[in-house]
Structure formats: C-alpha cells, structure tokens
Amino acid sequence: MTDDDHDHTLRAQAVAAVQRLDALGLNRGSTGNLSVRAGTAAGGGAGSFWITPTGTPPEDIAPDSFVLLDDAGTVLQGAWAPSTEWPFHRAIYRARPDLHAVVHMHSPHATALACLRRGLPPFHYMVAVAGGDSVPCTPYHLFGTDALSQAVGAAFADRNACLMANHGLVAAGATLAQAMKVAQEVEALCGIYLQTLAVGEPVLLSRQEMAAVIERFKSYGRARRAA
Template identity: 50%
Template sequence: MADPRAELIAAAQAMRPAGLNRGTAGNLSVRDGDGFLITPTGMAYDDLLPDDIPRLALDGTSAGQRKPSSEWRFHRDLYASRPEVGAVLHAHSPFAVSLACLRVDIPPFHYMIARFGGDTVRCADYAIFGSAELSTAALAAMEGRKACLLANHGLLVAGRDLAEAFALAVELEELCEQYWRACQLGSPTLLSAAEMAEVIDKFRGYGQQ
C-alpha cells in the first residue's frame, strides 16, 4: 500500500515544475482517517522526507517532529465542514496572485470557470495568513465551490484527492493567466447566467467513465 506521506511529498515537489510555487511558499494536505497530513512550515519541498510530514487531528492538535504549515486552519476547516474533500492545495502562483491583489472575482469569461462549481471564482476577503479570520473568509468564498482566490495572497483549491486538487490548481492558474491576458486587450465578453447554468449542468457528468 502506498505511503500517503510519500504521495504528499511527490505532489508538493511537482508544484514548482507546474508553475504553482517557488521556494517554501504554499502548502498541501491530504485527508488521513479522522485527521490530515500537511506539509511542514518553512521547509523546502525537495528536502522533505516522510518523517517530516506532521499529522493533525481535526481539533488542531499536531503529531510529528515538524511544525505544520502556518495555514493549517483552512485545511482543517475544509476537512471538518466538507466530507467530500480529500486534499487541499494552496499556492502563490503568479497569475492567481496578480488577480488576488486586485481583490476581484474571476467572472465567467470562459466556460471552464464552471469546473470549480459555479459561474465565478470568488475572491475571499483579506485576513492575515495563518489566522482563523482567513479560514473563515476562505470557507465563505468556497461555499459551493472547489476553489477561490485569497485577497493579496494566492489561490486555494479543494479536491476529492491529491490528483484532483493538483489538477484544479493547474487549471485555475491557467484560467487566471487567460483572464489577465484577455483584459490586456479590452473587457472580455462574459457568458450569461443561462449559458453558465447549461455548462454547470453538463459538467455534472463530464469526464466520468
């Protein structure tokens, strides 16, 4: 059976080549029974070993030789409130950060916005990193969604497992880049509420084998 700590490390190490992170920024977690495993704070992903991965219970208590990411609260709160979530990824990817610094929702300029559960990707209100206030703001922005931007900060996605969380983060950063580029040329034409509702309905069975 695969070691979930090794799988978490492999996913974390893939974030930089995918254009999601640089250095020790961002964090990644995976549900583990009645708790979750999360990347440690302040450690380069390339140097991580399985014993460096702390495990947190849903009450916030930590076990392991390393301190968990300072952002553990929004990971914990997503797992506690949304049983369908199996992995959470937070990144400081360049185009997501650029839009997050404008504190704007990403509108339905492209139908793939529906991939994240609605007709927009919301931007959460600003709060200092690692705080309970940031977690509250993030969960509000992600209500009914698989992703949000964090104001003046970065992106946050929640998937059913590590593979989906990683794919969602890559797709969101790509959409952020496309929206940023389109805005350089003018005001993108947005899809209507009816058009997005049709896409959201079609996505309910999309890609299922």
C-alpha cells in the first residue's frame, strides 16, 4: 500500500465512523465532528490532521470531503471549510503525540451529564477506559474558541476523554477504532451514572482500587493464548 492509499484509507474509515455515530444516534445531523492525524503522503507536516467539514450531514460526507489542516490551522487541502471546533482537535494532538484520532459527540447521556456540569467519578471500574480514575468536565466556553481548546487540551494531559460543560463529549485514541471504543463506552457509563443519580449517590471506588484496574487494563485483551 502506498502512502497515498494509506491516507485515503484513513479518510474512508473516518467516513464510516461518522456515519456509524449517526446511525447509533450518538450524533444527529451535522452535530459533532471527527479527525485523524494525516499520513506522510498528505504533506502537511507532523502536526497535520484531517477533519470533518463544518455543517455537513453524515450522508453527504465522503473521503474527499475531509479538510487537511496543518498545525497552524491553515487549510492545505479540501474544498470545504473545516469544522469550527478544529482548535480543540489540534490542542489534543499537541498535548498527546500518542493519540491519532479524535471523536466529538453530542450523545444524549454524555451531553445531559455535561449540562449538569458533572464529570464521571470512579463509580464503575470501566471509567478507567478513558485512561484515569475519572472523566473530567471542563468549564463552559463558547464552541470554536481558544479558551475551549485550552481547557480540552489540559484535560487530555492525562486522560483520553472529557466532557465539555453544556456541550458534549470528546474522546481520543491511538487509532480511530480505539477512539470510537472510548467514546461509546464513556457514553454508556454516563447513562448508567445518570440512572444511579436518580436513586442516590453511588459508592465510589477508591484511588487504590482504580489504580489496580488501570494497571490491569495495560495488558487486558492483549495476551496470546498459550500454545
């Protein structure tokens, strides 16, 4: 596979991911956005990434719809304007060189919790899927602003997901598949947490208990079966 083929495959996978989020009801219409780091064939440099165009419904997005931005936010390729929320994608990539895909959703449960301006505490061990013992909620900032991107970048210093107050959810991963997994798991956890809050405050796991989970997750699902 050539570099050009690899880069086109990345965008084709991103199209499928955008359409899957819509089919699952995790984004609706043109809400949310998604990006992947660009391959070397794109020619945008180490900080470049492909992002969904602004205001475009998922059924109209194709691999060539994605917009290539460099680290300065300059459009290098693409006929459409990039998502207005590209600054926080860049902030995540700058903060975390190990992350290669970012998914932003206005999913029902995560958005509801974000509107309460509450993050996810360690009420369930699967909270560790986001890389720590909690999923923080950033303060409210207007979408597309530098203030929001700074808040999100800070949240991702040691996490792979965060909520944005009165807005939604952002998740990232080393691959697009991992970013999608984190996003969907955090959305499900937000739903469970909201259900527990309807009854009372849940019992939280301790820092030590969550540390043991995080350590176990480092090798979970990766061990080969002995021959």
